[in-house]
Amino acid sequence: MKGMNRSIARENTRLELSRHAARLFLERGVADTSGDDIAAAAGVATRTLWRHFRSKESAVEPLFAHSSLRFADILRRWPRDVAIEELFHASLGPDKMAPQDLADDILVVKLLARLPEEPALRSAWLMSCHIGEEQLIEIIAERLDRPKGDFDVRLCAATVMAAIRIVDETVSLAAVKYGLKTTTAEVNEHLAQAVRKAATLPFCDPVTPRIWPGEQRAPASA
Amino acid sequence: MKGMNRSIARENTRLELSRHAARLFLERGVADTSGDDIAAAAGVATRTLWRHFRSKESAVEPLFAHSSLRFADILRRWPRDVAIEELFHASLGPDKMAPQDLADDILVVKLLARLPEEPALRSAWLMSCHIGEEQLIEIIAERLDRPKGDFDVRLCAATVMAAIRIVDETVSLAAVKYGLKTTTAEVNEHLAQAVRKAATLPFCDPVTPRIWPGEQRAPASA
DNA sequence: TCACATATGTCACTTAGTGACATTTAATAT
DNA sequence: ATATTAAATGTCACTAAGTGACATATGTGA
Numbered sequence: 001m002k003g004m005n006r007s008i009a010r011e012n013t014r015l016e017l018s019r020h021a022a023r024l025f026l027e028r029g030v031a032d033t034s035g036d037d038i039a040a041a042a043g044v045a046t047r048t049l050w051r052h053f054r055s056k057e058s059a060v061e062p063l064f065a066h067s068s069l070r071f072a073d074i075l076r077r078w079p080r081d082v083a084i085e086e087l088f089h090a091s092l093g094p095d096k097m098a099p100q101d102l103a104d105d106i107l108v109v110k111l112l113a114r115l116p117e118e119p120a121l122r123s124a125w126l127m128s129c130h131i132g133e134e135q136l137i138e139i140i141a142e143r144l145d146r147p148k149g150d151f152d153v154r155l156c157a158a159t160v161m162a163a164i165r166i167v168d169e170t171v172s173l174a175a176v177k178y179g180l181k182t183t184t185a186e187v188n189e190h191l192a193q194a195v196r197k198a199a200t201l202p203f204c205d206p207v208t209p210r211i212w213p214g215e216q217r218a219p220a221s222a
Numbered sequence: 223m224k225g226m227n228r229s230i231a232r233e234n235t236r237l238e239l240s241r242h243a244a245r246l247f248l249e250r251g252v253a254d255t256s257g258d259d260i261a262a263a264a265g266v267a268t269r270t271l272w273r274h275f276r277s278k279e280s281a282v283e284p285l286f287a288h289s290s291l292r293f294a295d296i297l298r299r300w301p302r303d304v305a306i307e308e309l310f311h312a313s314l315g316p317d318k319m320a321p322q323d324l325a326d327d328i329l330v331v332k333l334l335a336r337l338p339e340e341p342a343l344r345s346a347w348l349m350s351c352h353i354g355e356e357q358l359i360e361i362i363a364e365r366l367d368r369p370k371g372d373f374d375v376r377l378c379a380a381t382v383m384a385a386i387r388i389v390d391e392t393v394s395l396a397a398v399k400y401g402l403k404t405t406t407a408e409v410n411e412h413l414a415q416a417v418r419k420a421a422t423l424p425f426c427d428p429v430t431p432r433i434w435p436g437e438q439r440a441p442a443s444a
Numbered sequence: 445t446c447a448c449a450t451a452t453g454t455c456a457c458t459t460a461g462t463g464a465c466a467t468t469t470a471a472t473a474t
Numbered sequence: 475a476t477a478t479t480a481a482a483t484g485t486c487a488c489t490a491a492g493t494g495a496c497a498t499a500t501g502t503g504a
């Protein structure tokens with residue numbers, strides 16, 4: 001438990017650098033933004049930037065990761081007796097997040113709208129989706145009481161992540177390029193439907209609890 | 223129809239460079255292979271390498287793309303009245319391809335087995351899967367007589383591509399790391415099952431022909 | 445054979461990214 | 475409080491990745 005504050009601080013630094021990188025990429029494009037530019041904007045030495053990222057393109061990954069991590073957290077808290085539509089309705093929406101997180105998501109949406117023109121961003125985005133997929137494996141395995149190495153769990157995680165990715169890309173492009181205003185309820189509905197269709201295992205509906213009524217529940221501990 | 227031979231020649235050059243890049247990446251790892259090394263191995267000037275690829279990692283993409291292109295070609299020839307299992311049984315297998323294509327696929331399998339250790343390769347692989355996904359969109363739209371821009375078609379293409387990717391990764395890792403010998407029939411079965419589970423639209427089974435019996439079929443032309 | 449387009453080679457150059465070592469920062473023990 | 479220590483950052487020289495500009499092939503069509 002010693003170096004934990006350290007690693008959180010490190011993540012914050014990366015995230016902060018990531019925000020500056022995203023902003024500059026959006027303003028001038030990836031090609032016209034140098035590592036020096038990003039470092040200067042964030043007020044750190046160039047060397048520090050390269051300590052945190054292997055390439056300038058990967059500098060946007062923490063921003064993507066942060067979004068998908070918050071989403072994963074919601075899924076992790078998902079009570080076993082609620083359907084996915086209820087979960088999304090109860091936990092997803094601009095009014096349910098911190099202002100900073102909302103600003104981050106807006107940045108993400110703008111970045112996703114640029115994927116067709118910026119292959120470098122797509123590469124970072126796909127890598128982030130891969131991370132998300134691995135988180136999904138754990139979440140689905142947990143919810144369905146299956147082993148994490150199970151092929152069917154991995155398959156389901158991959159198809160569900162693909163659905164989330166397509167909805168994110170589609171909604172972002174529609175919003176930024178075509179100015180389509182979609183309500184939170186509509187997006188949630190859209191997302192839930194897509195995940196339902198994509199899922200190869202029945203984890204979207206209430207699942208049987210691990211402990212049946214009448215059984216003794218062990219005290220919660222790490 | 224003028225520059226067609228040219229562009230084919232260009233693709234061959236890229237593919238040839240790609241094979242050398244893949245071999246070197248496998249032998250020494252990505253980090254210990256320089257652009258100069260790849261160019262020297264292929265017998266071209268370093269400048270030529272950078273004319274064909276934006277980064278040394280992306281130099282393996284044509285190899286991945288070539289595999290997925292041959293797969294896409296099989297799907298494009300897919301008669302409307304056969305199920306996916308029959309198609310795979312009839313067209314997939316080492317005995318059904320040219321020796322060079324087989325060698326390429328072996329290289330691909332070895333590369334996929336390295337994904338856990340080589341994030342740079344994963345990035346190239348995911349980008350190739352994205353190309354494959356776009357081809358799948360056309361194939362599925364064609365087979366189901368739906369527009370290519372249809373959201374449900376895109377969703378289906380994404381989930382199916384995810385399934386193919388997971389099977390490829392799993393089979394490759396099992397074969398290379400754990401020496402598991404799987405028969406062609408087993409892999410085909412595995413692949414067909416995964417695609418079936420993943421598909422969000424019913425394109426795996428025979429579909430109704432565009433022209434019903436008794437109707438006049440227009441002469442085939444581009 | 446000429447004209448033209450495209451691929452490649454050569455070389456100087458810029459930008460991306462690393463190694464080595466000094467300095468700062470912050471958590472913990474005393 | 476202060477010493478101790480580990481991790482983050484800064485500085486600077488360096489290697490490797492990638493580009494621009496221009497010359498030279500190489501094939502293609504009239």
